[in-house]
Amino acid sequence: xxxxxxxxxxxxxxxxxGLELFxxxxxxxxxxxxxxxxxxxxxxxxxxxxxxxxxFFVSIVQNLxxxxxxxMLIEPIEGKENPFVxxxxxxxxxxxxxxxxxMDYGFILSNFISEFNRRNAxxxxxxxxxxxxxxxxxxxxxxxxxxDGYVDRHVDSEGIATYLxxxxxxxxxxxxxxxxxxxxxxxxxxxxxxxxxxxVREIV
Amino acid sequence: xxxxxxxxxxxxxxxxxGLELFxxxxxxxxxxxxxxxxxxxxxxxxxxxxxxxxxFFVSIVQNLxxxxxxxMLIEPIEGKENPFVxxxxxxxxxxxxxxxxxMDYGFILSNFISEFNRRNAxxxxxxxxxxxxxxxxxxxxxxxxxxDGYVDRHVDSEGIATYLxxxxxxxxxxxxxxxxxxxxxxxxxxxxxxxxxxxVREIV
DNA sequence: TTTTTTTCCGACTAAGTGGTCGGTAAAAAA
DNA sequence: TTTTTTACCGACCACTTAGTCGGAAAAAAA
Numbered sequence: 001x002x003x004x005x006x007x008x009x010x011x012x013x014x015x016x017x018g019l020e021l022f023x024x025x026x027x028x029x030x031x032x033x034x035x036x037x038x039x040x041x042x043x044x045x046x047x048x049x050x051x052x053x054x055x056f057f058v059s060i061v062q063n064l065x066x067x068x069x070x071x072m073l074i075e076p077i078e079g080k081e082n083p084f085v086x087x088x089x090x091x092x093x094x095x096x097x098x099x100x101x102x103m104d105y106g107f108i109l110s111n112f113i114s115e116f117n118r119r120n121a122x123x124x125x126x127x128x129x130x131x132x133x134x135x136x137x138x139x140x141x142x143x144x145x146x147x148d149g150y151v152d153r154h155v156d157s158e159g160i161a162t163y164l165x166x167x168x169x170x171x172x173x174x175x176x177x178x179x180x181x182x183x184x185x186x187x188x189x190x191x192x193x194x195x196x197x198x199x200v201r202e203i204v
Numbered sequence: 205x206x207x208x209x210x211x212x213x214x215x216x217x218x219x220x221x222g223l224e225l226f227x228x229x230x231x232x233x234x235x236x237x238x239x240x241x242x243x244x245x246x247x248x249x250x251x252x253x254x255x256x257x258x259x260f261f262v263s264i265v266q267n268l269x270x271x272x273x274x275x276m277l278i279e280p281i282e283g284k285e286n287p288f289v290x291x292x293x294x295x296x297x298x299x300x301x302x303x304x305x306x307m308d309y310g311f312i313l314s315n316f317i318s319e320f321n322r323r324n325a326x327x328x329x330x331x332x333x334x335x336x337x338x339x340x341x342x343x344x345x346x347x348x349x350x351x352d353g354y355v356d357r358h359v360d361s362e363g364i365a366t367y368l369x370x371x372x373x374x375x376x377x378x379x380x381x382x383x384x385x386x387x388x389x390x391x392x393x394x395x396x397x398x399x400x401x402x403x404v405r406e407i408v
Numbered sequence: 409t410t411t412t413t414t415t416c417c418g419a420c421t422a423a424g425t426g427g428t429c430g431g432t433a434a435a436a437a438a
Numbered sequence: 439t440t441t442t443t444t445a446c447c448g449a450c451c452a453c454t455t456a457g458t459c460g461g462a463a464a465a466a467a468a
Binding site: 024025026028029110111113114115117118119124128131155156158159160162163165166167168169170171173174176177183186187189190191193194196197198 | 229233319322323328332335359366367369370372375381393394395401402
């Protein structure tokens, strides 16, 4: 572990810069040379640490994307009280991050899922696995919400989870072209509408 | 017009094949040679008809994508009765097209918006213009729905339009990885839930 | 038929691409 | 100190890319 410190540090630097450029320009539109130039490193350094461009990207997924999705989209809603309140807050947070042009990992996910679709099965699989964890997590807190009396027992938790992720990914796609503040506001408003229709009513 | 017939025919052939390959492999990941090979045409033919790869794609947007979005997503809902009913039918139709692996132009739109974001401002603009037409159209039929007594007057039509397009684009992104039938079913079910919360009630 | 215009051919260029490989400083182990 | 391992360098390779250009069939006009 100790002796690997330098190795780890360099690899991490490469991964961080790599993700930044892949996110900005797309995987197929970013060359390894681009990454190395912005790090003042050479080809030799890259192929010393990684076997290929694909292997490099997989390591980025596993070391950066997975962890961020967990800390931003999964942990904040785990085991909390009212699912709708906590999901709303989480999405609001994530969209605010996006609005300030920082990297929003929910979107990074959908962005790369699109780019690698039908082009790289291995990477697609890794990305879809993350998405599935997100989905499963949403489903389970919705189920818990039912027994806690927050969520109407007649609704389909899986359907809600799918719908939530879909709408989130979609609005992020639209936000890339600016007008973010307005989009975010409108989106959150409609999300509340939707949640409202799924909430348990006190005697109907 | 008559003398341009051959010209038009060849250009059209190139555009159709071009869109197919760009859609399947991505713009930056599809070479002009790929397109020409599958048409048994040469470089000369391509650059006789088009100035550049970019110019070629713009012509595809204007000749194929715009028209299809109109015929599949805009005309079917224009001036009809209950907005929710007709939008639901339209989305159901589009998702069915997608399920059968045919090209679904609503998705093509979001797909390319992602790919060209921050990479080609000109093309991004053309794509966003189409999206805006779709949005404006949705807003106007929702407004009409209000005066016709189908849509609750207190809701925000623009917000609904944004939310609809977002969720649609998002679910299509997820559908690329299979399990389409299930996703479509769950999505449509939640869409109805959402619409339900926006519908005018007979005396509350 | 002859001439002109339209349409297309394909070799070529310059600039990349991912990846290899022999070499070399610096750090760690002996 | 000497030796070995780690981490990195950068020229190089085979290949692909968008785009050019002189020429030649094919079609239309004269």
